[in-house]
Amino acid sequence: MVEMKQRILTGVLAAVLFLAFVIYGELPFAILVYVMGSVALFELLRMKKHKLFSLPGLISLILLWLLLLPSRYHLFEDIGISKMETALFAVLLLLIYTVLVKNNFTFDDAGFITLATIYIGMCFYYFIEIRNIDQGGLRYIFYACVVIWSTDSGAYFVGKSLGKRKLWPEISPNKTVEGFVGGIVIALIGATIFQFFAEVPMPYISLLFITLFLSVFGQMGDLVESALKRHYDVKDSGKILPGHGGILDRFDSFLFVMPFLYFLLALFS
Numbered sequence: 001m002v003e004m005k006q007r008i009l010t011g012v013l014a015a016v017l018f019l020a021f022v023i024y025g026e027l028p029f030a031i032l033v034y035v036m037g038s039v040a041l042f043e044l045l046r047m048k049k050h051k052l053f054s055l056p057g058l059i060s061l062i063l064l065w066l067l068l069l070p071s072r073y074h075l076f077e078d079i080g081i082s083k084m085e086t087a088l089f090a091v092l093l094l095l096i097y098t099v100l101v102k103n104n105f106t107f108d109d110a111g112f113i114t115l116a117t118i119y120i121g122m123c124f125y126y127f128i129e130i131r132n133i134d135q136g137g138l139r140y141i142f143y144a145c146v147v148i149w150s151t152d153s154g155a156y157f158v159g160k161s162l163g164k165r166k167l168w169p170e171i172s173p174n175k176t177v178e179g180f181v182g183g184i185v186i187a188l189i190g191a192t193i194f195q196f197f198a199e200v201p202m203p204y205i206s207l208l209f210i211t212l213f214l215s216v217f218g219q220m221g222d223l224v225e226s227a228l229k230r231h232y233d234v235k236d237s238g239k240i241l242p243g244h245g246g247i248l249d250r251f252d253s254f255l256f257v258m259p260f261l262y263f264l265l266a267l268f269s
Contacts, residue, residue, distance in 0.1 A: 029127075040237075040247040040248050041116065048109075056094055057113075059097075060116070122259065124255070126258040127254070130262055142194070147211055148254060150183075150187040171223055195207055218253035219253070225249065
């Protein structure tokens, strides 16, 4: 009971703080995303027992910060290179490091750090990009929150009350097919209610289609995080949020939802 109260209190306080930054937007929100991305990268590197404050860790952190840079600042256009070219340069530095340390840091380690940094950096980047959309950016962020939180709640309660068939027991033993479907249904209901009050600037049919798509991919993001933790034999990605774990534990669904939401908005605009 005490643990549940702590979990609820932490969840409410964290949500209120996060949404306050979302509402304010601009530089404070970008700084928050930078902080969350840096913590998430630290958590992911720690799973494989890499230190953030090492040469490979610092290379990955600098790359992360460059990947998170909002497009409105035009830094990459001004210097004539792309973010992917910057990532390539980071890869080359990591590969040189494998030689300098005589394979105590291996090609596999370099691959893990590169993929981890791009995954965290580009996915968090779309938080900033969606918030900076001139027409409806704030509502899109709130819409994403509604979809993810409705999906999580629906999957939990439907799975607990009706769940019988395991969804993916090798990855997450407690998730069920019924919970997966229930999460999608509740997300569709939640998005419909949100559209009634907030009027997201898109046709209703498009909203339902995007909600269905995002609900599925949000749950896949959760499963990916579960697979990572199971592979590296860790219970939680971190302890920064008492009762909830780390940043990766709380934003695993967002990391999949935000890029796809951005792409779908571009497709349906």
